[in-house]
Amino acid sequence: MEDATQRLGYRVKRAAAALRGALDRALREHDLTVPQYACLELLDQRPGLSNAELARGTFVTRQSMNTVLRGLQDSGLITRPAAADHGRALPAHLTEQGRRRLDAARSAVYAVDQRMTDAVPPERLADLLADLDRMAAAFER
Known part of the structure; x- marks a missing residue:
């Protein structure tokens, strides 16, 4: 039998598990989880995203994203309207407090990313990134 x-x-x-553990530890100092941080990053880049869009962008279910958004809203890091203007989507936006928390956490996350990047010889990094993209694309067909 082959060694799995x-x-x-x-x-x-x-x-991925090692990365997640390192991110969990780094974000704990900022009172954020990985999905919360990812949500704040997406909202910084594209304000007004819906629950479904945020769920897709952070790789969690819609139900999980509802929980993440409620927690961020209760902490004063995002705002969402009480009711949708049309349809069911409630667009989310960072508050100033949310932007400050994101800015503080970002350097910790980037340091984790840099540590991982530094483990790859520079001359192999572009090929590794391309390989990872091809692996992901193999399941998107």
């Missing part, structure tokens, strides 16, 4: 720990999928999952 030598399979590519196992190695990718191991790297």
Whole structure:
């Protein structure tokens, strides 16, 4: 029987789990979870995204994103209208407090990302990124 720990999928999952653990630790100092941070980043880039758009962009379910958004709203980091203007979407926006929290957490997250990037020889980084994109695309067909 083949050693499953030598399979590519196992190695990718191991790297993702290590990254998630490092991000969890870094964000704990800023009283944020990884999905909360990802949500704040997306709202900084594209204000007014809906629950469904944020869920897709942060790789969580809509139900989970509802919980994330409620927590961010209760903490004063985002605002959403009480009712939708049309349809069911409630566009979310960062508050000034949310922007400050994001700015403070961003350097911690970037430091984790840089640590991971530094583990790859510079001459191989572009190929690794292209390979990761191809792996993801293999499942989008």
